[in-house]
Amino acid sequence: MVQMPNTPTSADVARLAGVSRATVSYVLNNTSAVRISEPTRRRVHEAARELGYVPHAGARSLRAGHSRLVLMPAPAFPVGPLYSRFLGELQWALGRLDYTVVQYGTVGLQGDDAARAWAELRPVAVLVPGAGLGPRGVAVLKRAGARAVVTLGPERVEGAHALLMDHDAVGHCAGAHLYARGRRSIGVLVPAESGLESFSGPRLAGVRHALRGTDATVTALPLACTERAAAALAARWAGSGLDAVFAYNDEYAMLLMRALQDEGLRIPDDVAVIGADDLMLGRLLRPRLSTVRIELPSGRDLAELVDRAVRDPGGEPEVRKVLGASLVQRESS
Amino acid sequence: MVQMPNTPTSADVARLAGVSRATVSYVLNNTSAVRISEPTRRRVHEAARELGYVPHAGARSLRAGHSRLVLMPAPAFPVGPLYSRFLGELQWALGRLDYTVVQYGTVGLQGDDAARAWAELRPVAVLVPGAGLGPRGVAVLKRAGARAVVTLGPERVEGAHALLMDHDAVGHCAGAHLYARGRRSIGVLVPAESGLESFSGPRLAGVRHALRGTDATVTALPLACTERAAAALAARWAGSGLDAVFAYNDEYAMLLMRALQDEGLRIPDDVAVIGADDLMLGRLLRPRLSTVRIELPSGRDLAELVDRAVRDPGGEPEVRKVLGASLVQRESS
DNA sequence: TTGAAAGCGCTACCAA
DNA sequence: TTGGTAGCGCTTTCAA
Numbered sequence: 001m002v003q004m005p006n007t008p009t010s011a012d013v014a015r016l017a018g019v020s021r022a023t024v025s026y027v028l029n030n031t032s033a034v035r036i037s038e039p040t041r042r043r044v045h046e047a048a049r050e051l052g053y054v055p056h057a058g059a060r061s062l063r064a065g066h067s068r069l070v071l072m073p074a075p076a077f078p079v080g081p082l083y084s085r086f087l088g089e090l091q092w093a094l095g096r097l098d099y100t101v102v103q104y105g106t107v108g109l110q111g112d113d114a115a116r117a118w119a120e121l122r123p124v125a126v127l128v129p130g131a132g133l134g135p136r137g138v139a140v141l142k143r144a145g146a147r148a149v150v151t152l153g154p155e156r157v158e159g160a161h162a163l164l165m166d167h168d169a170v171g172h173c174a175g176a177h178l179y180a181r182g183r184r185s186i187g188v189l190v191p192a193e194s195g196l197e198s199f200s201g202p203r204l205a206g207v208r209h210a211l212r213g214t215d216a217t218v219t220a221l222p223l224a225c226t227e228r229a230a231a232a233l234a235a236r237w238a239g240s241g242l243d244a245v246f247a248y249n250d251e252y253a254m255l256l257m258r259a260l261q262d263e264g265l266r267i268p269d270d271v272a273v274i275g276a277d278d279l280m281l282g283r284l285l286r287p288r289l290s291t292v293r294i295e296l297p298s299g300r301d302l303a304e305l306v307d308r309a310v311r312d313p314g315g316e317p318e319v320r321k322v323l324g325a326s327l328v329q330r331e332s333s
Numbered sequence: 334m335v336q337m338p339n340t341p342t343s344a345d346v347a348r349l350a351g352v353s354r355a356t357v358s359y360v361l362n363n364t365s366a367v368r369i370s371e372p373t374r375r376r377v378h379e380a381a382r383e384l385g386y387v388p389h390a391g392a393r394s395l396r397a398g399h400s401r402l403v404l405m406p407a408p409a410f411p412v413g414p415l416y417s418r419f420l421g422e423l424q425w426a427l428g429r430l431d432y433t434v435v436q437y438g439t440v441g442l443q444g445d446d447a448a449r450a451w452a453e454l455r456p457v458a459v460l461v462p463g464a465g466l467g468p469r470g471v472a473v474l475k476r477a478g479a480r481a482v483v484t485l486g487p488e489r490v491e492g493a494h495a496l497l498m499d500h501d502a503v504g505h506c507a508g509a510h511l512y513a514r515g516r517r518s519i520g521v522l523v524p525a526e527s528g529l530e531s532f533s534g535p536r537l538a539g540v541r542h543a544l545r546g547t548d549a550t551v552t553a554l555p556l557a558c559t560e561r562a563a564a565a566l567a568a569r570w571a572g573s574g575l576d577a578v579f580a581y582n583d584e585y586a587m588l589l590m591r592a593l594q595d596e597g598l599r600i601p602d603d604v605a606v607i608g609a610d611d612l613m614l615g616r617l618l619r620p621r622l623s624t625v626r627i628e629l630p631s632g633r634d635l636a637e638l639v640d641r642a643v644r645d646p647g648g649e650p651e652v653r654k655v656l657g658a659s660l661v662q663r664e665s666s
Numbered sequence: 667t668t669g670a671a672a673g674c675g676c677t678a679c680c681a682a
Numbered sequence: 683t684t685g686g687t688a689g690c691g692c693t694t695t696c697a698a
Contacts, residue, residue, distance in 0.1 A: 007455075007478050009675055020685045025677055033678090037683065054477050057453040058391030058400075059675035062690050067391075074436055076421060084411035091407070091438035100450070101438030103407055107428035117433070120390040122340075144387050145340050227616055251613070258617040280584070281614060283560055284591040342691055353669045358693055366694090370667065392691035395674045 008051040017047035024048075028055070057100075061122060066145060070094055070306065071123035073114065074103035077195045080249075080277060082296060089299025090127075097307050099124070112137050119144035125306050127152065128160075131198045135159055148309030150302070154202055156319050161309055163297060165323040167199050171206020173292050173325045174246040174274050175218070181333055183244035183272055184216045189252050192224040200248050203276070207246055221245070223252060227259070234259035243271060244333070250275035250282045250291055257285065257332065272333040287331035295324035341384040350380035357381075361388070390433075394455060399478055403427055403639065404456035406447065407436035410528045413582075413610060415629060422632025423460075430640050432458070445470050452477035458639050460485065461493075464531045468492055481642030483635070487535055489652050494642055496630060498656040500532050504539020506625045506658040507579040507607050508551070514666055516577035516605055517549045522585050525557040533581050536609070540579055554578070556585060560592070567592035576604060577666070583608035583615045583624055590618065590665065605666040620664035628657035 010028075014021045019040060026034050027044040036044075047053075061067035079087075091101045102121075109117055115137030118126060125148040126141050135158035138149050142159065149160040156162035171188070178186055188207050190200045208218050219242065223229055237260060247253035253275030257267060265271055267287055274290040275282055282289035297320075305318060343361075347354045352373060359367050360377040369377075380386075394400035408416075424434045435454075442450055448470030451459060458481040459474050468491035471482050475492065482493040489495035504521070511519055521540050523533045541551050552575065556562055570593060580586035586608030590600060598604055600620055607623040608615055615622035630653075638651060 007476055010677095011675080021675090022677080022686075023684060026684090029677080031678090035683065040683080052473055052476050054449050054452040054473065056395070056455060056675050058395050058455060059690090060677080062389070062391050062395060062674095062692090063676045063678085065690070074420075074424070078412070078414040078417035081411040087407075088409060092440045095438065095440035101440075103436035103438065105424035105428065105434030105436065107425045107434075116387050119387040122389060122391060140385055140387065143340055143385050225613065227613075254614060254617055280558065280560075281587060284587055340691095343693095344691080354692080355670080355694080356668060359668090362693085364694090368667070373667080389691050392674090393693080395676090395690095396692045396694085398674070 008053045010053070010055070012051055013044065013047045013053050016051060017043040019044060066147070067122055067124050068099050069121060069123040070099045070101045070125045070127065071118050071121060072101065072103050072127045072129070073106040073118070075129065076106065077193075080279070082277060082294060086296045086299055090302055091299070093300040093303030094306065097303060099303075099306075112140060115140045119146070122146075124148070125150070125310055127302075127306070129153065131155075133157060133160070147313035148306055150306060150309070152322075154198060156317075159317065161305065161317045162319045163302065163305075163322045164319065165296075166321060167202035167323065168206035168209065169323060169325040170276055170292050170294060171203040171208075171246065172210040173206075173327055174203075174276065175207035175210030177290075177327050177329070178244045178246065178272060178274065178333065179211060179214060179216055181244075181272060184214075185219075185240075185242050185244070186211065186216055187219045187221045187240070187242040187245040189221050189223050189245060189247040189256060191248050191252065192222045192229070196248070203246075203248065223256065225252065225255065227255070230255045230259035231262070234263040234265070237263060237265065237271070245271060245273055247273065247275045249277045250279040250289060253289055253291070253332075254281060254285060257289070268332050274333045278328055282330070285332070290330045290333035291328045293326050293328050295326070297322040341386045343386070343388070345384055346377065346380045346386050349384060350376040352377060399480075400455050400457050401432050402454060402456040403432045403434045403458045403460065404451050404454060405434065405436050405460045405462070406439040406451070408462065409439065410526075413612070415610060415627065419629045419632055423635055424632070426633045426636030427639065430636060432636075432639075445473060448473045452479070455479075457481070458483070458643055460635075460639070462486065464488075466490060466493070480646035481639055483639060483642070485655075487531060489650075492650065494638065494650045495652045496635065496638075497652065497654045498629075499654060500535035500656065501539035501542065502656060502658040503609055503625050503627060504536040504541075504579065505543040506539075506660055507536075507609065508540035508543030510623075510660050510662070511577045511579065511605060511607065511666065512544060512547060512549055514577075514605060518552075518573075518575050518577070519544065519549055520552045520554045520573070520575040520578040522554050522556050522578060522580040522589060524581050524585065525555045525562070529581070536579075536581065556589065558585065558588065560588070563588045563592035564595070567596040567598070570596060570598065570604070578604060578606055580606065580608045582610045583612040583622060586622055586624075586665075587614060587618060590622070601665050607666045611661055615663070618665070623663045623666040624661045626659050626661050628659070630655040 010024045014024045027041050094101050127150045129152040138159040151160050152163045188204045257273050276292040278291045278293040282291050343357045347357045360374050427434050460483045462485040471492040485496045521537045590606050609625040611624045611626040615624050
């Protein structure tokens with residue numbers, strides 16, 4: 001293939017259409033303040049199409065002093081169907097509001113370094129799931145022109161809007177349920193894999209919280225996501241005296257449940273098991289897996305929050321609790 | 334919080350450090366062509382830090398005529414651990430080569446429109462998984478300065494490098510296996526959900542391909558990812574005469590296997606079941622699920638391909654088959 | 667060793 | 683209704 005000539009600019013379009021660059025800009029942006037005659041509009045569109053002209057987002061945002069870019073760090077771990085749906089909805093809703101959503105491939109970047117890297121793109125808004133962004137990071141982003149910084153995480157950050165995802169509530173829900181079912185010696189599965197601490201920690205704390213002041217005990221059980229690790233944990237189970245377990249999520253629950261069954265333990269008679277996230281697979285297990293269903297905010301709501309914040313950058317940061325947790329009891333507890 | 338003053342520019346840094354903008358640029362970019370005295374360097378760094386200066390990526394790429402941005406469309410569906418790991422590896426490897434990886438939130442954009450939207454960001458390289466990018470889209474991107482366009486999909490696209498992911502091979506592997514196990518009436522589960530056609534189609538075709546010229550029959554079985562749909566399919570099973578099924582992946586396999594078992598069918602005696610993707614859950618089922626393991630290319634290799642292509646934009650497009658499929662036989666087939 | 671200045675592509679103000 | 687043009691932040695060539 002022949003190497004293409006230079007990238008066409010609006011000047012090229014203007015030349016081909018026989019008009020000025022200003023006119024091209026007016027036409028292509030549908031500027032309402034100026035009225036361009038229909039024939040001229042046609043000529044400009046024609047020329048743009050013929051040249052395959054695509055505007056340069058960087059140049060535009062340089063001139064305008066701001067962009068329509070909404071930046072999110074890309075999650076570093078495999079993300080479940082729940083969060084995936086939320087993300088899709090959010091992107092769709094922001095797209096409708098004429099924002100461009102981009103997930104930044106955060107590789108080894110941490111804290112303020114990450115914030116600086118994001119700031120180079122001069123996003124108009126930044127959405128940060130999880131912990132990891134501090135007040136200084138927020139300040140960096142704001143100074144770089146971000147008109148809205150929103151965290152989706154366990155706690156609010158100075159200067160940023162916050163959608164509080166209180167995973168504590170998930171653990172609390174599970175703990176209270178197991179207690180109500182008469183269990184008193186409760187294990188909590190905590191993934192040994194790193195990257196999930198900001199979810200697993202609060203979930204564990206939630207169980208502790210639910211059982212504080214009762215006669216029940218809570219034991220943290222680190223577990224790697226492998227059969228071997230699960231089998232080893234199950235082999236130690238008899239001596240542990242635990243009569244119930246809250247797994248980090250349904251997948252870990254399935255892993256452990258299988259290992260316990262292979263060890264000859266009956267569920268729920270010997271051990272009650274409950275997961276979280278209400279994945280399809282829980283309904284396919286036997287016994288059917290009890291779980292904590294989690295409700296994320298609607299992507300549309302979050303998109304509107306972002307838009308509002310962008311339009312009114314001076315406003316007070318909104319802080320909202322958005323994570324619902326409800327029990328789905330099936331057969332395993 | 335007080336509204337921050339304007340975003341600091343390199344001119345602000347220069348002013349504070351008492352030097353020219355040129356010097357600031359030299360220092361902050363470690364330009365080797367010019368030597369700046371140590372005290373000056375220190376003053377510049379100091380000033381930049383004090384102001385919280387972050388360079389403007391758009392302005393830089395405008396001036397330079399190119400960026401270090403690698404763009405990928407964000408997948409629209411929940412992505413498995415396999416692909417997720419691949420993605421992480423790729424981002425890490427590209428990061429090491431000093432590229433910035435960004436996933437573009439493709440919402441409702443299709444084909445050439447999507448390509449144009451991506452082109453606005455003037456990425457130096459574009460990686461497109463799946464089908465959906467045509468030769469015209471490739472041309473748009475190249476004219477907008479993309480020095481490498483790489484597709485990861487079923488077939489090559491004119492003008493772009495191609496990593497051929499031949500999902501045909503997955504189906505072929507499963508079909509051949511089931512035939513070898515003596516099965517002659519083979520169903521193939523095809524997700525009813527849209528967005529997966531570019532994977533499910535070739536997988537089905539692969540089974541057909543493996544059994545062409547034999548006495549075996551192949552039947553496509555559309556299935557929505559719900560218990561009800563699976564139960565309905567299982568209820569019809571006895572009359573169908575099918576003695577084996579290749580599910581789209583392990584999750585669909587689990588869904589159907591459970592429904593078949595609930596219907597009283599024995600696995601593998603009455604029906605052999607095989608999945609794909611070798612997910613953890615397959616090993617936890619009883620009987621243990623046979624599966625087709627898929628090997629994706631290493632992220633590092635792909636990163637190197639991208640880097641090579643960027644450095645030598647004139648080179649012939651590379652076309653490489655990268656999808657390995659191998660059988661993992663367990664108990665369900 | 668440092669500074670002055672041009673110019674990347676684009677939009678918006680002002681003039682015609 | 684259209685055109686001329688300044689200037690957004692940055693790098694790099696040329697001069698000092």
